[in-house]
Structure formats: structure tokens, C-alpha cells
Amino acid sequence: GAVVSQHPSWVICKSGTSVKIECRSLDFQATTMFWYRQFPKQSLMLMATSNEGSKATYEQGVEKDKFLINHASLTLSTLTVTSAHPEDSSFYICSARDTQNNEQFFGPGTRLTVL
């Protein structure tokens, strides 16, 4: 089946630094990828829609300058959390939509802890 990977699976960083998270579709092409944030014991909140070759579309209330998204190829999207603060600590999950059948597949998530 279709596989989506995320790297790293977990990261700990100091406040004020930037962290990049990669999302890759391993065996299919994804024109569109989505980035979600999940707080403990809560639902997934859609942050932004990432489109290959164009700017990401951010949901209301999500700071685009803080959460930089780049979708440089049909198999890779990156989320960079800039100037991270402890309140950015969360579980970040990406999904990739298969261009051929529109089905979405989720990555395993990245746990970010900002000290």
C-alpha cells in the first residue's frame, strides 16, 4: 500500500531555533499534501494545504511566517517551524493525496518538543 514517511520522528530543540520536518510519499506522487497539528488527547487541526510548485494555503489563525511550508517536488513537502517556542511543542502529522485516486495517506507524525 501507499506509504508516507516523516522525518524526524521526534525532535527536541531549544527555544528560538528553527526545526524542519520532512514529509515524503514513497511510492506515489502527491500534488497536494496537508499539514496537521495534534495536541495530546485532541483531534487533528489542519494547519495548511501544500501544493507542489505553488504557495501553501494556510488555515485561519495559522501564522504563515512561523510555519514555513515548501512543496518542491511531487513526493516531498517540508514544514519549518521558525523561532520555535515551548507552545509550539506538539505532534505534527502530514498527509499526502495520491494524484491518481485522490486518496489521502498519513505519515506517522513528528513529535516536537521545544525547551
Add this chain to the structure above:
Amino acid sequence: GNSVTQMEGPVTLSEEAFLTINCTYTATGYPSLFWYVQYPGEGLQLLLKATKADDKGSNKGFEATYRKETTSFHLEKGSVQVSDSAVYFCALSTPGGKLIFGQGTELSVKP
């Protein structure tokens, strides 16, 4: 707007018990409906889906029927196992392909 509401958890059942997790939605038009499962420490996996009214999605003994008249998509399983312990999310898709999730329901199955 679009929204999904699930019954609150946690739900604790004994092995072989009957499971129902309620899900209702609000949407413009006729969205596709999904159930996803998240095992501890893992990402989401699609459990089942239904794309139009009266469709029944099924997988691994789980079932859910798309009920337009009650705007519901309740998840059921006749006999749960310990391995079914996980968090279950109901979701709908918007015309643009975005997924709107319910708050999740944690299921714990005891031997």
C-alpha cells in the same frame, strides 16, 4: 460550516463486547465520510469510508453506514478485541479535499 461531532471517550469495553461510537456531521452538500484509527504512538490509518448516502463502509469487522437523514456515520463492531484499543476519528472531506476531523474517541478493550 463543516463540522464533525463524536461521542466523548474514553470508552472501556470487555473483550467480545459490542462497540458503537457515534458520529454526526454538519456539511454543505454531500461529503465523503471516513473513520480513521490511531494506535498508540502511530499516525492515522484509514479504517473505512463511504462516499454517498446509504453506502456502508466495512473493514476488519468494523462497519459504518452513511445516513443522510440523520447526518450520522456511527461506527460499529460486533465483537471487539484487545488489539482494537486505539483512538478512533470520524472525518468528512470538503469539496477541496480537506479532511475535517471529530475530536476522537479513545477505546480501551480489557481482556
